[in-house]
Amino acid sequence: MAIADPQSSHSSHDDNEANIPTLRVGIVVINGSNAIDFMGPSDAFNEASKSKTTSVRYKVDLIGAAPGPIVGSSGIRMLPDKIISPDLDIAYDTILVAGTQSLPQSGNDFPLLIDWLTRYAPSVRRICATCAGTFVLASAGLLDGRRVATHHEHTQQFSTMFPQVRVESDRLFVRDGAYYTAVGGMAGIDLCLYLIENDCGQATFLEVARMLVVFLRRPGTLPQISEFLKAQSIRNTQISQVMDWALDNLTADLSVEALAKRAAMSPRNFSRAFMEEMMTTPARFVENIRVEAARILLETTPLPIQQIAHRVGFGSPANMRRAFIRAFQAPPAEYRNSVGCAMAHS
Numbered sequence: 001m002a003i004a005d006p007q008s009s010h011s012s013h014d015d016n017e018a019n020i021p022t023l024r025v026g027i028v029v030i031n032g033s034n035a036i037d038f039m040g041p042s043d044a045f046n047e048a049s050k051s052k053t054t055s056v057r058y059k060v061d062l063i064g065a066a067p068g069p070i071v072g073s074s075g076i077r078m079l080p081d082k083i084i085s086p087d088l089d090i091a092y093d094t095i096l097v098a099g100t101q102s103l104p105q106s107g108n109d110f111p112l113l114i115d116w117l118t119r120y121a122p123s124v125r126r127i128c129a130t131c132a133g134t135f136v137l138a139s140a141g142l143l144d145g146r147r148v149a150t151h152h153e154h155t156q157q158f159s160t161m162f163p164q165v166r167v168e169s170d171r172l173f174v175r176d177g178a179y180y181t182a183v184g185g186m187a188g189i190d191l192c193l194y195l196i197e198n199d200c201g202q203a204t205f206l207e208v209a210r211m212l213v214v215f216l217r218r219p220g221t222l223p224q225i226s227e228f229l230k231a232q233s234i235r236n237t238q239i240s241q242v243m244d245w246a247l248d249n250l251t252a253d254l255s256v257e258a259l260a261k262r263a264a265m266s267p268r269n270f271s272r273a274f275m276e277e278m279m280t281t282p283a284r285f286v287e288n289i290r291v292e293a294a295r296i297l298l299e300t301t302p303l304p305i306q307q308i309a310h311r312v313g314f315g316s317p318a319n320m321r322r323a324f325i326r327a328f329q330a331p332p333a334e335y336r337n338s339v340g341c342a343m344a345h346s
Contacts, residue, residue, distance in 0.1 A: 022057045023093040023199065028113065029080065030065045030136070032100040035072045037130045037188050038062065041096055044192040047211045053203040061090070065113050073100075084113050094195070095124050099131025099151070099184050114140045124178070128191065131184025138162040146176040151183045238263045239274055246286065250293055250313040254286045290314055291327045298336045305332050 025045055029038045045058040064070050064080035071077055082088055095117070117140045121127055129137050134150040135158060137143050144164045149171045159167050168174050173182035173191040182191040189212065197205035242263045246254050259282055260270035274282045293312040297303055306317050314320035321331045328335050 020055065020057050022059050024090060025058050025060045025094045025096065026063050026082070026090065026092040027060060028063045028065055028084065028095065028097045028133075028136075029070045030098065030100040030110065030113075030133075031071045032073050033070075033098045034131070034184065035074060035076055036186070037133075037184050038070075038072075038098040040186070040189040041098075041130075041192045044189055044196060044208055044212065047208045048196045048200055048204055051200070051204045051207045053207060054200040055204075056199050061092075063088075065110055084116050086112070086115075088116060092120070092124055094126040094128065095120070096128040096130065097133035097136050098188075099129065099133040099135075110136060110139075117142065126178055126180060126195070128180040128182070128195075130182045130188040130191070134158065134181045135161070137179070137181070138165050143176075143179060143181075146179055147174050148176070148179075148181040149174040149183050149187075150181065238265065239270070239277055243285075247289060250290055251311070252313070254313065256282050259286075287323050288327070290320075291323050294320060294324070294332065295328075295335070298332060305336075308332070 025041075027038050027041055042060050042062065045060050048054055049057045061081040062070065062078065063082045063084060065084050067083055069077045070080050082090070097113075097117075113136060117127075117137070121140070121142055127137065127142065131151050132154055134143070134148050135154075138148070138158070138161070143162070145166075147166045147168050148158075149168050150158050155167055158165070171183075172187040173180060173194070180191055180195070182188050193205055193209060196208055242259050245262065246252070246259065252258070256267050256271055260267040263270055265273070271282060274285070278285055280288075290312045294308050294314070297308045297311065298305075301308075303311070305320070309315065309317045309320040312320075314323065317332075324330065324332045324335060
């Protein structure tokens with residue numbers, strides 16, 4: 001029986017490694033950025049490069065927008081790999097501009113960065129921004145006529161400064177051609193996982209998601225603030241207690257009359273107090289939390305749609321279908337197909 005030569009096997013492995021293409025990623029960091037906005041994407045790309053299933057590798061550079069160490073919003077300091085300058089000439093596949101808590105007031109705030117982006121944008125396959133990094137791309141004129149996502153706290157200021165750009169005010173991330181914008185924080189990691197899946201395939205994406213302990217895939221069309229989080233932020237004690245109960249009892253009678261009775265209020269007073277607190281009606285809010293619970297089950301389980309509809313309180317697939325079309329402009333089956341079911345393929 002022939003015995004394989006260990007040296008030959010090692011050489012073959014090295015040859016396979018050498019044949020995997022490398023994509024250069026430049027993450028531009030402006031002082032004052034949240035660490036998660038630049039370290040999260042960096043970690044995601046680097047984890048993808050370690051995967052045995054990946055078809056590409058990433059070489060990530062942290063690029064300082066100014067000379068000196070990068071200083072994050074928390075005071076963390078890091079030495080950049082590169083500094084923005086007229087002679088920074090690297091063939092990046094992807095550029096990502098991480099947002100800063102100090103919002104730019106005009107394009108003149110970062111003249112070298114604006115000039116560099118303007119010159120190199122045509123040669124870059126993808127240009128991304130998280131949070132207020134979107135302001136930088138817009139200041140460079142790169143987003144004119146395009147759709148973007150930016151943090152909900154910055155939406156009004158962005159729209160005022162850049163009326164020629166269309167803000168998708170309640171999306172985690174948005175793609176418009178070669179431009180990708182995310183609202184920041186964990187949504188920046190969601191965006192990078194989306195890019196990694198497109199580059200490397202689903203197996204690598206799932207491996208990276210598991211390594212980063214990401215609970216589930218979040219498509220860019222999701223709203224920025226979870227309905228469950230909204231429910232937990234209610235300040236009115238009577239309404240808060242009722243909504244805590246509602247979250248644990250989605251299949252119960254959650255009509256205005258039933259909720260008002262549980263709050264020991266008249267339906268009219270309950271509805272008025274709820275509207276003042278949440279800026280929406282109780283009925284719409286109940287529908288939204290049921291939709292969110294159904295969405296999570298669609299993404300993380302192989303349960304049939306009929307079973308999910310009953311489990312979250314819609315009563316019938318038809319009711320759930322109508323609610324999904326209102327929320328996502330797609331019925332449940334189409335939504336599940338569009339985002340995939342990570343659990344079914346893991």
